[in-house]
Amino acid sequence: MTAKKRPKLLSHGRPPIINTKERERMSSKQSRNTIRTHHTLHKQRAAALKKGDKTLVENIDKAIEQNGGLKAYQAASKQGQSKTRGGDSSKVLVSWLREAGVINSSPSTVRERKRNAPLRLLEIGALSSENEISKFPRIIDVTRIDLNSQGSDIEKQDFMERPLPSSSNEAFDIISLSLVLNYVPDAAHRGEMLKRIARFLRESPERFLRESPERFLRESPESNATILPALFLVLPLPCVQNSRYLDERLLLEIMENLGFCLTHCRNTPKLCHYLLQMVGKSNRVKTGKKMIRDGPAMNNFCVVVE
Numbered sequence: 001m002t003a004k005k006r007p008k009l010l011s012h013g014r015p016p017i018i019n020t021k022e023r024e025r026m027s028s029k030q031s032r033n034t035i036r037t038h039h040t041l042h043k044q045r046a047a048a049l050k051k052g053d054k055t056l057v058e059n060i061d062k063a064i065e066q067n068g069g070l071k072a073y074q075a076a077s078k079q080g081q082s083k084t085r086g087g088d089s090s091k092v093l094v095s096w097l098r099e100a101g102v103i104n105s106s107p108s109t110v111r112e113r114k115r116n117a118p119l120r121l122l123e124i125g126a127l128s129s130e131n132e133i134s135k136f137p138r139i140i141d142v143t144r145i146d147l148n149s150q151g152s153d154i155e156k157q158d159f160m161e162r163p164l165p166s167s168s169n170e171a172f173d174i175i176s177l178s179l180v181l182n183y184v185p186d187a188a189h190r191g192e193m194l195k196r197i198a199r200f201l202r203e204s205p206e207r208f209l210r211e212s213p214e215r216f217l218r219e220s221p222e223s224n225a226t227i228l229p230a231l232f233l234v235l236p237l238p239c240v241q242n243s244r245y246l247d248e249r250l251l252l253e254i255m256e257n258l259g260f261c262l263t264h265c266r267n268t269p270k271l272c273h274y275l276l277q278m279v280g281k282s283n284r285v286k287t288g289k290k291m292i293r294d295g296p297a298m299n300n301f302c303v304v305v306e
């Protein structure tokens, strides 16, 4: 008799383990459990909140704390970024920016002070300021935010409460949303997050070519920058490959409705990465929750745009 294939879980959105030492395997199992429990409790909390069940919300809050809270979740997520576990997802973004000629220099080995870089990137859900995308301070000025800051260069902020840019100087050329959308427990809130992203992106960086061509060309001489402004979106693979309510076609349709067009995509065994250029405005088409396929081991990940 053949063993039943285990279902893919959303919390499996992590690069594969390279180091096979028993100790590493144990800690990876623990971190997966912490991530999975945190996600499950947050989904239950969102449902209880919707029902207005205050007592249940309080009990779930206690359970979240007992699981170590956001701090333990971030520590577990950070393990997934370590070199022994496959590295950080921003490496994929850097490789695409290289391909497009936006980045053309080697990564900085020393930590440089913030420079007057031509491009601005907002990293939502930042766990570290030492990931790959942070190594090009002459070209990309990275602003990092997270619900719980783990360093002085990461601002503690909920993206959904970040004030809208008041000028294009405050807007961004790239927004990184890596393993954050799946953190949001409510499908309609995920849609709101994607809608809000567009309001933080500034028009084409060609503006820089007009305003300061020498500097832009000096820092990035080959650049055509035609893939910007863009959203770098990373999700656990099961969100699009194993959900009853979402597949890649629907995700890209939602993004198109919001004014984005896919320029790059790459799947690794556990993650899917997308680079989506903002090419226009939202057409205001709504997307509800609709079952598109079914199976016993499928998850219910969904994005609703209202």
Ligand SMILES: C[S@@+](CC[C@H](N)C(=O)[O-])C[C@H]1O[C@@H](n2cnc3c(N)ncnc32)[C@H](O)[C@@H]1O
Residues within 6 Å of the ligand: 070, 074, 077, 081, 089, 124, 125, 126, 127, 145, 146, 147, 148, 157, 158, 159, 160, 177, 178, 179, 180, 183, 184, 234
């Ligand atoms: C799984 S971690 C992902 C970290 C990292 N980006 C990566 O790719 O490994 C998700 C992070 O997103 C943060 N986060 C979730 N919703 C957020 C929001 N609305 N605003 C800012 N940060 C958020 C959480 O606090 C958490 O640290």
